[in-house]
Each structure stands twice: as structure tokens, then as C-alpha cells.
Amino acid sequence: MAHSFARVDPSLCWNCRESLSESDLCTSCVKIQPIGHETDFFSILGLPVRLTIDLSELTERFHAKSRLFHPDYHRLEDGKEQDISLNNAALVNQAFKTLRDPFERALYYLDLTGPHHSPQGQKTALPPDLLMEIMELKESLEEQAESEGAAGAFQRLSGKIREAEAAVLEKMAELDGIPEGTDRALLLSFRASLGRGLEYRKYLKSIERDLKTRTTPARGQTV
């Protein structure tokens, strides 16, 4: 997006300069207000920064914000407002897409709330034995797909993915449940554990993608 909406004072309306009682809309001149690019996805949709969210609430917020910002509703207004509408609607879409998927949301959350500016960032390396397990799983799935057909291999892998996802969801709820003021080391260990769970799931999903491309019937074999 080429436009930047840096305002001198974000607490004032960009149009009439009245002070804003809500961030989306000026109550005096009824102009929509730009969402800053530094605003996080949770705040954009008016949700608390948490790993577990109510999907129906998320959807409701998304619809409300879309009704407010969608460019279709601002077609007849001047250029500046159309720009704000386009910018805001895009951010609202992006926020909704990211937060709707629990695993995308967890990655985003760890990134947003994590210790920044560290060279290692949020990288949580899986221990070698787990990597070995992933490698062996992939090999055995490929053998299975080869010898008895892909259906069984997919079924086995889907079971693994379901288990991994259930474990991640559990870790997300656990991390939300940690009271404020808890020992930092403990908090970090929960975060690292969630990061590893997400990483493990990612590997399984990439095995799934590989298996799909591999087992797409390429030859017109007749048995």
C-alpha cells in the first residue's frame, strides 16, 4: 500500500480535528479514521490479545468492521476517504484471515508478544530425536503409499496431524491460562513448547503436501 497515514496526533480526527471518542469513526464529522500500520490484528478487530478466541465473536467483529470500512460504502466520498477505506478494509481482511486459523493465530501471537530484536527471534529448533521421527515417518508413509496405495498412508498421517493439532490447541489454552506475574522462565518454557508444537505440525503438513504431489496418478496404470 503506497499510502501512509501517519497523523500528527492520532487522537484527533484527520478531517475536523475534533478529539476522537472512538478510534474508527469521528463522532462529530462522521468520517472513518485510518488504522495505523503498526496496529496489531487483535486490536484492529477489537479483541484482546489472546491465543484462544471465540470464532463467532471474531466473525461478528469482522463483519461489523467490514460494513464500516468496505470501499463499496465509500464510493461517493472524496479521494482521501476512499484511500482510508481501502487501506482499512485490507487490514481488516488480513487480520481476520490470520486470526481465523488457530495455528496462524498462534504464530502471529508468538511473534507479536515475543522478545523482539533477538537474532534468533522465535526460532525454536526441534530436538534431533523428533526430527529423526519425522524423517522415519515420512519414509514409512512413502513406502506404505507405494505398496498398498495412498489412502492408508493419508489416513495414518491425518491421524498424526489431528493429534499434533490437538496438542497445539491444548498448549494455546494453557498459555492463556498462565496468570500475570508468573515467573518469566516458566512463561518462556510454555512459549517454546508451543513454538515446537507448531513447528512439528508444520513438518507434518509439508509431508502431507509432498505425499499429495507424489501420489497424484501420473500413469494410466491398469491393475
Added chain:
Amino acid sequence: MAYSDKVIDHYNNPRNMGSFEKTEDNVGTGIVGAPECGDVMKLQLKINDAGVIEEAKFKTFGCGSAIASSSLATEWVKGKTIEEALQIKNTDIVQELNLPPVKIHCSVLAEDAIKGAINDYKTKKGQKENVQA
């Protein structure tokens, strides 16, 4: 993005693909992963008592660059001492294979795998010596 001829060559004719028994005393195993792309690379070294790498094998799940990087790494470490092998830098692999910037992490994976395998070997050896002492 086009792969260089060298990457394609290693991809089509990977050198030293396979496994050693990881429990063997003279085998060091390094296994590393890159979750961004789902690559997993396993590199194994058979090291003699003089500290020379006699054989190397790899198994890699990943893109062409990851396979080529590990294949090249096994070629390079063979006949080298542990110390010499530790000198191999990912930038050497990048240069040799002419890897584009988006594939540099594949070469990092290969360097890490070499280091991991040597560490594993050293740990095994240390433990054995401790038991004997």
C-alpha cells in the same frame, strides 16, 4: 527461479545417499530441520580412530537446493579430518552451487548438519572413554 547446472546434477545424481547404523561407535549423525520449508536433512559420517572421515552418507527431504547442498557436503568431507571438515562454511556451498539468496538457508542446513554429526561423534567417543576410564 532456475537452478544452476550443478544443483541439477547433484539432484539427479545424488552422491552418497543412504544411511549408516546410527548406533555404531564410529558413526556421527547430524540431523537438522528448516521448518519454513519443511526440509529435514540427515548427514552421517564414518570417522576412523585417526579422526579422518572415511565415508559420508546423507538423506534429505527437501527441495533441489537442500539435496544438492547435502550431496555436495558429503563429497567435500570425505577424506578430511574432523578439524578440516569443521572449516567448511555455508558460503562455500553457496558459491559452488551458485545458490540464489532465497536458498541460502539450504546451505546453512548442510553446514549445521556437518557440525551436528561431528558433535554427535565426539559425544559418543567421550562417553566411551569415560566408561573405560
